[in-house]
Amino acid sequence: MTKNGKPTKRQIILEEAAKLFKDKGYGGTSMRDIAGQVGMEAASMYNHIKSKDEILDNICFRISDVYISHLQEIEQQPLSFGEKIRALIRMHIQLMVEDGPAVSVANHDWKYLPAARLNDFTEARRRYEKGFAALIAAGIAAGEFQPVNSTVALFTILSSVRWIELWFKPGRSLSAEELEEHIITMLLNGLEKK
Amino acid sequence: MTKNGKPTKRQIILEEAAKLFKDKGYGGTSMRDIAGQVGMEAASMYNHIKSKDEILDNICFRISDVYISHLQEIEQQPLSFGEKIRALIRMHIQLMVEDGPAVSVANHDWKYLPAARLNDFTEARRRYEKGFAALIAAGIAAGEFQPVNSTVALFTILSSVRWIELWFKPGRSLSAEELEEHIITMLLNGLEKK
DNA sequence: TATTTTTACTAACAAATGTTAGTTAATATC
DNA sequence: GATATTAACTAACATTTGTTAGTAAAAATA
Structure with missing residues (x-):
């Protein structure tokens, strides 16, 4: 599953979230912002993460x-x-x-x-x-x-x-x-x- | 006007806002949070300040x-x-x-x-x-x-x-x-x- | 005292927020 | 090939957001 070099969708979400949190702060970053960067709808991310809190x-x-x-x-x-x-x-x-x-x-x-x-x-x-x-x-x-x-x-x-x-x-x-x-x-x- | 020692309402708002921004960040602080600290309704603050942006x-x-x-x-x-x-x-x-x-x-x-x-x-x-x-x-x-x-x-x-x-x-x-x-x-x- | 200005209030707004429900296509497993 | 799981979607939700409108009391000015 995680053995090959390709990162999980979850990892991509965490990575893009970190970049956005850095630039715009936690409160200033919406789930839709993160989703936009990852390339999916905000709701879809909940298949990979539990909540915004969990990302942080x-x-x-x-x-x-x-x-x-x-x-x-x-x-x-x-x-x-x-x-x-x-x-x-x-x-x-x-x-x-x-x-x-x-x-x-x-x-x-x-x-x-x-x-x-x-x-x-x-x-x-x-x-x-x-x-x-x-x-x-x-x-x-x-x-x-x-x-x-x-x-x-x-x-x-x-x-x-x-x-x-x-x-x-x-x-x-x-x-x-x-x-x-x-x-x-x-x-x-x-x-x-x- | 500002000659006596007592601070203006505006100054109080700016001061309380600074404390809250420090603790909870700009995005994490709502106008209602600030108003609560100052002791008035959020809408009332607009008699003293122009916008949240202006405070910052x-x-x-x-x-x-x-x-x-x-x-x-x-x-x-x-x-x-x-x-x-x-x-x-x-x-x-x-x-x-x-x-x-x-x-x-x-x-x-x-x-x-x-x-x-x-x-x-x-x-x-x-x-x-x-x-x-x-x-x-x-x-x-x-x-x-x-x-x-x-x-x-x-x-x-x-x-x-x-x-x-x-x-x-x-x-x-x-x-x-x-x-x-x-x-x-x-x-x-x-x-x-x- | 009469009048104007300041300052507070309540109510409401449109937009944005995190999240859930329900559904459908794709992928993995048997 | 049939079945089960994963992962995406759209729609909608209840809150919370910054801000405006309208109004009434209080304070300042005349």
């Missing part, structure tokens, strides 16, 4: 699962704390390049998840942030990092990588790899000469 | 005007480039603390501006970013900053300060002034020891 749910949790599993992987690798932070930054950028619209939706439209699932999502995010912050704190304790405020450091890094999607267009004078390099330099070395 | 327009451009006028002010002051960047970062954080919901709306919901005004807004933003980037480039040329990619540096700084509103709650173990200090340290000195 699927996009958000697919992305948060990726974040969390990558974090756990990196935590267990025998790397310096600097290298672990670098790996996480690279992961964010790569995911953004490969799966931009979905990442964007998970960052912006998660708040429109139905109340029951909203808790699960914010919990997942809190867990990710906690793990990330712990790596920073450990790096400070190990004397690898400057004694910055680890919460501020965490959100400075996360903000910088999360919203690359708002301004970065790959292949326009800057490749994804170059972006990785430059952003890591900026965040780990700082702007000013010393 | 007002919020977005009030904020972009502040950004631009502050940038122009700072550009003309006799400061080092490091000090100018510091002043801009402080300005972003202060505006966010004083006018959080409006800043949030200007950052997220500007894309729902009617097409005619959308151009003006993105143009204003482009102008601001260009001016900011020029300060970074000048700082590099003057040997004050490391030879980073100035576009990446610009958006790293802007992302870091723009989305503070997503995680920062003043008075919770960190004051606005401490936040300013820490974020400036992080962005200008970097995370790693050298």
Whole structure:
């Protein structure tokens, strides 16, 4: 069924929905908008998906699962704390390049998840942030990092990588790899000469 | 009329709208939602505002005007480039603390501006970013900053300060002034020891 | 005090929303 | 080839949307 390369109608719907949610927001995108992009009537989509909520749910949790599993992987690798932070930054950028619209939706439209699932999502995010912050704190304790405020450091890094999607267009004078390099330099070395 | 301290009904509407737009998005907020918060019927608000679009327009451009006028002010002051960047970062954080919901709306919901005004807004933003980037480039040329990619540096700084509103709650173990200090340290000195 | 303006209300509108029902053609299974 | 399932369609639904019309009370102005 899903063994050949051709994507399911369901997958196409989820993909087109992500693009539209990114551009026009969850509330600003109608089921008829999505259907138009997929090439069928709005009602027909209900043969493949349960509801508009379910589309959002699927996009958000697919992305948060990726974040969390990558974090756990990196935590267990025998790397310096600097290298672990670098790996996480690279992961964010790569995911953004490969799966931009979905990442964007998970960052912006998660708040429109139905109340029951909203808790699960914010919990997942809190867990990710906690793990990330712990790596920073450990790096400070190990004397690898400057004694910055680890919460501020965490959100400075996360903000910088999360919203690359708002301004970065790959292949326009800057490749994804170059972006990785430059952003890591900026965040780990700082702007000013010393 | 507007000389005494009491805010106009119009101002109350704009303020409550900004809070709701921040929490539920522009499309997710109905005129009846706003009216409920203000304490009148939706139809009554049309004595004070022209349309829902006009509310968004007002919020977005009030904020972009502040950004631009502050940038122009700072550009003309006799400061080092490091000090100018510091002043801009402080300005972003202060505006966010004083006018959080409006800043949030200007950052997220500007894309729902009617097409005619959308151009003006993105143009204003482009102008601001260009001016900011020029300060970074000048700082590099003057040997004050490391030879980073100035576009990446610009958006790293802007992302870091723009989305503070997503995680920062003043008075919770960190004051606005401490936040300013820490974020400036992080962005200008970097995370790693050298 | 008389009159004009402001501000609130209720009622209603046309359009758009997510979704269901019922149906029919295409595809897979026996 | 007969039968069952999948996937598309049209039509319609109840709500919700932003907004206008008409009206009455309150406030400002003369």
